[in-house]
Amino acid sequence: MAALKLKKGSNKHSAYNLRDPNAEVIETHTLAVVVDNEAGVLARVIGLFSGRGYNIDSLTVAEIDHLGHRSRITIVTTGTPQVIEQIKAQLGRMVPVYQVHDLTVDATSVERELALFKVTGTGNDRIEALRLAEIFRANVVDSTLESFVFEMTGTSEKIDAFAELMNPLGLIEIARTGVAALARGTV
């Protein structure tokens, strides 16, 4: 029994209880979903989330295998453990879905996001922005006399931190790609 992880004699039989946000911690999971790159597949996945009331914190999608017509959708979602399990099961049974990887559970993973920041200003603010960009290893990809566009790749937290620092220095616009993630090692 122990090997099956069955809770023998457990009185916690209602999965519904697990949905109580006060009863269980809300977890954040990164899911990688490999799908047929066919018309409407993204609408199907998004429709599942909106129709069943699941959260999407971040969503990234692109074709990864042109000949095999496959795309990879990376979704960062939050919910109780039971809701996360439901999301995986609901995704897994969709016809165009090949695999659902829970990169938060299955293995440790690397997660990266790319962001572009437009910062305007002159004088000390402009110098300070450039100095901080160097510290954060952000690249300048466009420059005028009164603005920079910085490019940065990193974790979502790093991008948040950089944006916070740029805010008082003239940050006027951000574009973020959403999270792309892969499991570490050979798996």
Next chain:
Amino acid sequence: MAQQMTGAKMVVQALKDQGVEVVFGYPGGAVLPIYDEIFQQNDIRHILVRHEQGATHAAEGYARSTGKPGVVLVTSGPGATNAVTGITDALMDSIPLVVLTGQVPTFMIGSDAFQEADTVGITRPCTKHNWLVKETNELSSTIHEAFHVATSGRPGPVLVDIPKDVQFANGTYIGPEKADLGHYQPRVKGDAAIIEALVEEIETAARPIFYTGGGVINSGDKATELLRELAEATGFPVTSTLMGLGAYPASGKGWLGMLGMHGLYEANLAMHGCDLMLNIGARFDDRITGDIPQFSPGSKKAHIDIDPSSINKVIHADFPIIGDVANVLEDVLRIWKARGSKTNKAGIEAWWKQIAEWKAIRCLDYKPSEKTIKPQHALTRLQELTKDHPNRYITTEVGQHQMWAAQYLGFDAPNRWMTSGGLGTMGYGFPASIGVQIAHPDALVINVAGEASWLMNMQEMGTASQYRLPVKQFIMNNERLGMVRQWQELLHGERYSHSWSESLPDFVKLAEAFGFKGIQVSDPADLDEAIMEMIKHDGPVLMDCLVEKHENCLPMIPSGQPHNKMLLGNESTADAIGTSGAVLV
């Protein structure tokens, strides 16, 4: 067998190659090429319905009574949107349907063309999968894949949207044996270690119960046989959802009757008090569980389901087994027998004694009347007078009559009971009875109906007349939306807001207008004769059975209550539903 042909011809060829015998449909501008091909052949029979919703329900009736997929053919725009209710109904009840819709030509898609609708967009959340075919060369393999998806794993409706230019254009036809069916291959074999652990529990359980659902019937005849074998061999009691009636015979000695909101007292009490619950192909629907935190508090629960998303969705499963019912039951039986076919005989004997006490409550008893026909009495007589018919099929509409039919009619075989469970679609039963009769021309097909539900798809009288289908419409007419009225009585201070049937037609004259036989009965003394007249008439019958107007459907688990707090027929119904239950439906 790569052949060149038009897309329209491919559709008909693909249906033939899939073994389709009947298509339910309605023509229109965007499917004219397909209808032209249907005109020029005799292998596939087309049944012309009177409304596209009727086509989908008829196809559902056909599918459920045969185990084969039902096929629907409708035009673009309104043809497709009218089919949406039936498609959703099939999704909720896991019925295999292949719906073919016409679409405006590819070069006009997105231009708000005449009779254009985003059919794949509209039906995406109510189909198992759908396709818009933009190339004639892909049409035949898409249709073959559609059949594969509809019938594999948990069955469901699929839709193929076919633009008119794709129907006209030439392309290469691919037969089912060569078609690319995609990568959809649900797992059918259950986890051996969990099955072994479950068998250990079966050997020792003192208060076990089988809780079976539509998944047993969907799995096929073998699943039904295995369930019966396992139930007989173990001596465990069996209850079933509305969807699963007939998988285990109502005449079987382990039968407790249906469970759930309007289920039998003994079935619900046994569910509440069991120590081992074996859920086979059911999904812990809210009509079954009642108040979830108080649901069967002392039991270990096994859940056998082919759909992984059903497991742990509502109720935590101690023994989660993902697989096909027949496949898993075969393993359970084999392992249980190999270990010596053991059960806890003393425990089970005491359990049956307890169940006998619950049965002694006689929860289906009702106050008889000599003046008016009680609906329970009408169904008791219908059961008595038709139960020995070798080939009886029952469909229902939705409401009180549906629950009474589930309580008072008995089913000894699967695929004999067609009702809208998950979606609860009023207007389902009449077209479904047409689909059943098409599949079983010599059978006795009865639609147990309420007058309000029945009127929702009454246009299908034309279909029944045209194809000389001897369907029997058994309308229990209380001039009320009975279930709505009941809830208003229990929950809304007896303020009966719009829950009566005003301006009802004269059903006998209506019957005659469409070539049906019309019968009206209101005196309990005439009931048997009227039922016999209905059964014996060689043709469609519309029976207007005037019943007691204010009868409540009991027993009932009031909303928000657990299984052991059932409301019985002889109890006061005042304040039965508390404030927390009132928000539930």
